[in-house]
Amino acid sequence: MNxxxxxxLFMMGSMATFTLNDATVKYLAQGMPTFQVVFLRGVAATVLIALLAYVTGALRRPIPRRDWPWVLGRSALEVISFLPFILALTHMPLANVTAILQALPLTITAAGALFLGERVGWRRWTAILVGLIGVLLIVRPGGEDFNLWSVSAVVAVFAVTARDLVTRKLSPEVPSLKVAVITAAGVTILGLALSVRTPWQPFEVGQGGLILLASAFVLGGYLFSIMAMRVGEIGVVTPFRYTALIWGILLGWAVFSEFPKPLTLIGAALVAGTGLYTLLREGRAPVPRPVGPR
Structure with missing residues (x-):
């Protein structure tokens, strides 16, 4: 095996575990207050990531002083992006949310050109525009399925794009796992702050087990994504992120009895196809590595 x-395989594992986490949280939110689930999963995920950071020595490595504003800014953007994402996840079909999130390579490429001065040729600009048309087919503004939650998913994409632009500002000396611990703690605090608005309810052993399982999925997704970026060529490995679409469709059908409408499938195909083209055009050019757990 080369x-x-x-x-x-690591990238496919990352997409599978991240999507399984999303499905688990969505399922739990049907029987528990959403932000109670977010807080409890956040506590477990933060502990697991912190233990991993401690074992690997990342927790003891200092973050350079010049990087702290970027680290805190990135964590803040992660929290900002998580709120519209979790609202969309709990109110939209899983496949739709997953498909919209696959526009990220396109929006990050466009933002890199607009704000960081990175060179993007007319072919990739065309691919970006076609991919955004795909997003419009999924969201369908003005259609009967268009609502606030569709807008929330698109807002999450733009917030994650801003997060990844800030991520590019981090120096190589910044330990990724330590940033992940800070990010996970920030999302957990968000869950706690918003959970006090609704009465907490006792949860059963099975629900507690699912919360721990979701936390393990987050950790697995993060580990797989790191390993995927450390072996093989990025231009070969990164396109396999689109396997998340397959998992989103399968889990949506198997767990929630949801199946995307034809226009959604066409839009997802456009997003994935143009994203693959963009990644192939970038070839061996560096892409931002995922730093946060989600």
Missing amino acids: DNLRGS
Whole structure:
């Protein structure tokens, strides 16, 4: 098994575990207050990531003083992006949310050109525009399925794009796992702050087990994503992020009896196809590594 194959398998594992986490949280939110679920999962995920950071020595490595504003800014943007994401996740079909999030490589490429001066040729600009048309087919403004939650998913995409632009400002000396601990703690605090608005309810053993399972999925997704970026060629490995679409459709159908409408599938195909084209055009060019757990 060569490095490219290993990296591709790790990326597919990352997309599978992240989507399984989303499905688990969505399922739990049907029987528990959403932000109670977010807080409890956040506590467990933060502990797991902190333990991993401690074992690997990342927790003891200092963050350079010049990087602290970027680290805190990135964590703040992660919290800001998580709120519209979790609202969309709990009110929209899983496949739709997953498909909209796959526009991220396109929006990050466009934002890099607009704000960081990165070179993007007319072919990639065309691909970005076609991909955004795909997003419009999924969201369908003015259609009967268009609502506030569709807008929330799009807002989450733009907030994550801003987060990843800030991520590019971090120096190589910043330990990724330590940033992940800070980010996970920030999302947990968000869950706690918003959970006090609704009465908490006791949860059963099975629900507690699912919360721990979701936390394990977050940790697994993060680990797989790191391993995927450390072996093989990025241009070969990164396109396998689109396997999340398959998981979103399968889990939406199997767990929630949801199946995307034809226009949604066409839009998802446009987003994935143009994203793959953009990644192939970038070739071996560096792409931002995921730093936060989600």
